[in-house]
Amino acid sequence: MTGDEMRAPPPLGLLAELTHRCPLRCPYCSNPTELHRASRELDAATWGRIFAEASALGVLQVHLSGGEPTARRDLPAIIRHAVSAGLYTNLITSGVLTDERRFAELVEAGLDHVQLSVQDAEASSADRIGGYAGGHARKLRFAPIVRAAGLPLTLNAVVHRQNLDRLPDLIELALTLGAGRLEVAHVQYYGWALRNRAALLPTRAQLDAATDTVNRARDELKGRLVIDYVVPDYYATLPKACMGGWGRQFLAVSPTGLALPCHAAESLPGFTFPDLRTTSLQDAWNNSEAFNRFRGTAWMPEPCRGCARKEQDWGGCRCQAFALTGDAANTDPACALSPHHALLDLAVREAAEATHEFTYREMGRAPAPATG
Amino acid sequence: MDGAAVPRFPRGVRLREDAARGRWVVLAPERAFVPDDVALEVLKLVDGERSVGGIADLLAARFDAPREVIEADIAEMLRDLAERGVVVAG
Ligand code: SF4
Ligand code: SF4
Numbered sequence: 300m301t302g303d304e305m306r307a308p309p310p311l312g313l314l315a316e317l318t319h320r321c322p323l324r325c326p327y328c329s330n331p332t333e334l335h336r337a338s339r340e341l342d343a344a345t346w347g348r349i350f351a352e353a354s355a356l357g358v359l360q361v362h363l364s365g366g367e368p369t370a371r372r373d374l375p376a377i378i379r380h381a382v383s384a385g386l387y388t389n390l391i392t393s394g395v396l397t398d399e400r401r402f403a404e405l406v407e408a409g410l411d412h413v414q415l416s417v418q419d420a421e422a423s424s425a426d427r428i429g430g431y432a433g434g435h436a437r438k439l440r441f442a443p444i445v446r447a448a449g450l451p452l453t454l455n456a457v458v459h460r461q462n463l464d465r466l467p468d469l470i471e472l473a474l475t476l477g478a479g480r481l482e483v484a485h486v487q488y489y490g491w492a493l494r495n496r497a498a499l500l501p502t503r504a505q506l507d508a509a510t511d512t513v514n515r516a517r518d519e520l521k522g523r524l525v526i527d528y529v530v531p532d533y534y535a536t537l538p539k540a541c542m543g544g545w546g547r548q549f550l551a552v553s554p555t556g557l558a559l560p561c562h563a564a565e566s567l568p569g570f571t572f573p574d575l576r577t578t579s580l581q582d583a584w585n586n587s588e589a590f591n592r593f594r595g596t597a598w599m600p601e602p603c604r605g606c607a608r609k610e611q612d613w614g615g616c617r618c619q620a621f622a623l624t625g626d627a628a629n630t631d632p633a634c635a636l637s638p639h640h641a642l643l644d645l646a647v648r649e650a651a652e653a654t655h656e657f658t659y660r661e662m663g664r665a666p667a668p669a670t671g
Numbered sequence: 672m673d674g675a676a677v678p679r680f681p682r683g684v685r686l687r688e689d690a691a692r693g694r695w696v697v698l699a700p701e702r703a704f705v706p707d708d709v710a711l712e713v714l715k716l717v718d719g720e721r722s723v724g725g726i727a728d729l730l731a732a733r734f735d736a737p738r739e740v741i742e743a744d745i746a747e748m749l750r751d752l753a754e755r756g757v758v759v760a761g
Contacts, residue, residue: 357691359696360703411698448682
């Protein structure tokens with residue numbers, strides 16, 4: 300790697316995973332399968348220092364996430380730290396723990412925006428997917444609290460085989476709840492989701508119908524609702540520039556204070572991620588081996604090395620490369636040029652014959668590593 | 672947005688300096704944009720108390736330009752920004 304590639308541009312966004320605690324148990328949760336307990340979480344003052352360092356480095360937005368970030372009683376203090384560092388604050392929440400009084404404290408602290416996740420448009424299915432009875436009804440009560448406080452609301456719907464047919468209802472739900480934006484996010488298959496892949500992968504027919512639905516709704520709802528939608532990797536021939544490229548625009552910080560190039564990276568073996576209890580964010584971003592390892596293009600193997608798209612997609616997702624090929628330095632198998640691309644078709648065919656049973660996300664229950 | 676209207680940033684939209692990149696940015700839900708120099712001068716004066724006319728007074732004095740022309744330009748720019756949800760008339 301040359302000196303130029305090592306000098307990284309400053310990050311724009313920080314994903315702050317405040318806790319792994321969450322009352323829901325989504326079978327596709329992006330948290331690592333080794334969940335950390337509350338006793339190891341960073342305190343609010345340390346988050347404050349990290350936010351100040353992030354802002355000085357060039358971060359503009361902080362996404363307060365988890366687990367469920369409102370499970371932290373000191374969330375208002377954490378938001379105040381982010382606001383006084385000058386960061387734009389976005390709360391990513393399941394909405395099931397926050398009543399009017401509690402939300403008023405977050406607004407008072409200076410919260411800018413809320414992203415509310417839903418598991419489905421239909422209550423019984425949503426509650427089954429989230430593994431939490433009564434959760435959907437609570438979300439429906441939470442959204443109006445956000446809107447009444449005058450905050451902008453984004454609805455985030457994670458979609459897969461068991462709810463994709465209800466995409467029209469999810470769009471309707473976003474309108475009913477007063478969301479300005481709807482994110483239709485396909486499950487990303489590593490960690491818990493990889494374990495549940497056969498129960499979650501959509502069929503080609505479902506996917507085509509969903510893409511049509513989105514295109515029509517985007518036309519009809521212009522000026523009322525913005526819809527974010529990306530075709531899932533398992534049906535793609537080109538990979539996505541995961542996180543805008545490793546160590547290029549974003550970083551995540553785990554509940555215990557590890558700086559990560561992406562929220563899923565903690566599960567990659569052979570890494571020592573910088574510990575922000577003892578390292579500054581600037582040092583972690585600029586100088587750590589973990590952030591530098593997949594920066595730029597010099598680390599790439601073939602077929603990426605000689606490919607014209609290498610500075611567009613940066614070789615795709617490192618976590619997916621590891622999950623499916625066993626080596627994080629391989630070309631993302633979502634790419635049709637990857638020698639491992641056939642693994643995706645295989646998974647799609649397996650899923651077509653599988654049941655709808657889940658392994659739910661739980662503390663102290665790491666799923667067995669998936670094969671292939 | 673006429674001369675008497677008082678523009679302000681709605682909840683969830685903020686203007687701030689991006690010192691690391693030597694510019695100012697408007698931050699909004701899931702997006703950010705960099706205003707051009709003229710828009711930036713106007714947006715810096717948007718505080719939820721000053722009217723469009725008040726902003727025109729200040730900028731006319733600062734740039735030694737005819738006030739009516741400035742006010743018309745500002746009003747049009749703010750109308751455009753209001754359509755994109757960046758400011759609201761308060
Ligand atoms: S994906 Fe589900 S289980 Fe995981 S943090 Fe979000 S709401 Fe909780
Ligand atoms: S070969 Fe590598 S750089 Fe080229 S498109 Fe595939 S993943 Fe991207």
